[in-house]
Amino acid sequence: MTTMCRSQVCNPTMWPSGSTEGVSPAVVEGGKELVLSDQQLAKYMELFEENINRGLGKETNPTAIVKCFPTYVQHLPDGTEKGKYLALDLGGSNIRVLLVELGTAMNINSKVFTIPLSIMQGQGTLLFDFIADCLIGFVKSNNVEEELPLGFTFSFPLVQKGLKIGILERWTKDFSCPGVIGNDVVTMLQDALERRGHKKICIAAVLNDTTGTLMAAAFKHPRARIGLIVGTGTNGCYWESQQKAELFDEPDSGSGKVIINLEWGAFGDDGALDFIRRSYDEDVDLHSVNPGKQKHEKMISGMYMGELVRLMAEKFTKAGLMFEGRGSVSLFTRGALESSAVSDIERERYGEFTNVKRVCDSLGLTHATREDYCNMRYLCSLISRRAAQMVAAGLSVLMRRVGHKKVAVGIDGTVYKFHPHFHNLMMEKIKDITGDEFDYSLFLVEDGSGIGAALLAAVLARTQQL
Template sequence: MTSKCKSKVCNPPEASSGLQVTPEIVAGCQELILTDEQIQTYMTTFLDNIQRGLKKETHPTAIVKCFPTYVQDLPDGTESGKFLALDLGGSNFRVLLIELDGGNCQMQSKIFVISQDLMVGPGTSLFDFIAQCLAEFSIEHGVAAETLPLGFTFSFPVMQKGLTVGILERWTKGFSCDGVVGNDVAQMLKDAIARRGDVNIDVCAVLNDTTGTLMSCAWKNRNTRIGLIVGTGTNGCYVEKQSEAELFDEPDMGSGNVIINLEWGAFGDDGALDFCRVKYDVDIDKRTINPGKQLHEKMISGMYMGELVRLAAERFTKEGYMFEGKGSEKLFTPDSFETKFVSEIESDPPGTYVNIKKICDGLDLINATEQDFVNLRFLCECISKRAAHLVSAGLIVLMRKIGEKKVAVGIDGTVYKYHPHFHNLMVEKIKQLIEPDYEFELILSEDGSGRGAALVAAVAARVKSKPT
């Protein structure tokens, strides 16, 4: 834990052929390598943002919103019974039947496709379709006659007013259904189920995928206090004392804690991250459908990571430092460099170029040399390492805020799952920066948005059944 790289320059790896990253590329990428001083500024500013989001007085103008989820209790391993889960976060959604028995979990699920017409049509039509799918699934699995608790993962921006009340703030991901923004999505689902009249489902919790990730991991590891998504987007949540969460306005019916949904993708929307943003970040932001918004997310998540690499490669090519200064039409086309390319390139063992050669061929980079392969891999490493270090710094702030010396972090998302080094980069950075008496563990979530939703429902049912 004592080794630190205080300077901006960390020596790039040497290829087995003896080739090293060219000095011009190393120099040009230094702005992407966060210094210890920058990370400390990040952590100080992020903590201040959390405090603002938690307090009633400053919440309206806070960038990091810190919404109470109204999930007060974590799984304790005694949850049992059958539960339904509905996972809606895009054009495909899942219905799950989960049976819990102590430490055992049996899960059956089915994916349903939402048509483009439903995604942009009346909100009642969307929820009627979801209720229809729920009914079909319940009949198919022989539980239509039972009244089962359902956890509803709704991965769109909502303001929660209670465990079963989620007010949609805005649609994302291509949805624009009329009559939903400003309304309670849980109630709209209940109404759609009631209109059918053929199934009995108790919608007892609405949550986002980050909360589901925390709950899913907490079922297996009782030290889990943080949930994190690093995928197409990024967000985090953590367990906070109710006394600190001034927007939490329900009586304490459980642990005295409440899970806080940070909505940390918006961190920096007020300029707080300008000290470590670079021209690539600015260029990407200008071209998005939400310029000036979700700036933290745009430095980290899978939706943007590949494009960040492409912009860097385009710059160095036009400056004559890569691909003999010639590039290709594909390389110079926005979004042509997919984020999965970053993971594939960094999966090549040092000194080998199977994946990177295939990717360069696909981008019509006919002038690519082994030196270009070494340089392009370094660009990928700088972008992905910056993302991992930003996430790690945020987690350290949360660990210290929670105040427990042993904390597990449940993590889901394609970047964390499939990037070959993201986990190790995070572990290394957290060890470097956190105090020696902290113990932490990063856990890959097993179906957080599905099983986690059922666990929220299961915990709510368990707490409700307790004698008062």
């Protein structure tokens, strides 16, 4: 086993994750329901494997929760890719356009455009007109005269019918543009470009951010076979045999493999994870913008970590176990605790309480005691550890499906990047689950959604699939 360890993760001066030093025994007892047992993780893995098999099956996919969409990407980068490529990354409130030149080094020129809320929730044609204007403006400002292949990252659930065909299944995040669900997003972008008389952009492929992360990871590391996002949301993809991907309906280009986009955020939407879901999870789901959907994601990702901790602190305070039973308006207000505060609290140097005091003060809990600070840190560690262990269990399943003794996992996202213990927690739990079965590494891939899109275009050019 190898690990690519970041300095802030391995800093021995931080409080150990899960430390109960100074924590009230009543809080430790109350938090036990958040601690996952080996038996629970084994059941989680069994259910996840079953869900993957259902998603891959042609007959079972229509009712499958984990959709396992074939991406039609049949080749990974091998490091020999060269040339100039465009990338377009749409995944949130920003659009990023990149011009990537591959040679002896990778040169990147990029620009970020902010999408107005009126566009994010307006008619679909307006969204794609806006995207086309950003793309054309970027190309002109960079004096791109030749026709260049474009990789289009569209980080919403797509049913792919080919490299250039992606049918939007549903919107997520803050998008709700009518007229896009059920339609091909590549065609909609091409139509918007044609309305502007622009014909010098060739859309080579559409992909999501998870696939882009795996492409960027494989360019860095020849053993990369799994891509993962753990940020505001979460998703994964992996390298699967085409024979097992029964929805794949294109000729084999020679690899015998295809990247599968899991859409694993929906795992448990049918109640499969109720055995480890708790009242805090139910509360978060009930008051979310999509109740009953993305239940797995709501237990793991950065969008919800802070609220889960706040709900625990609220419950324990009202029970008289924290803050002398005296809360505050902020503590009892939904969304008042940002997930970044969880990372800040867990990053504290051992014996110090600067960050946790600042967070408590910001919540109006200026009467907090040293024990309260320890309690808050412990609640953060419970939510973080549970999330990391669930991801580790899922990765263990994917490693076995990939079937390589040596395997690397490329990971992008703010939780993995900034949480001080997440990497180590995942490494430790994978080791607990798999023993010496794999020689594995987890490493950060930054901007996989942008660079990965350009690399996919480059791979298609190298393998003459353009």
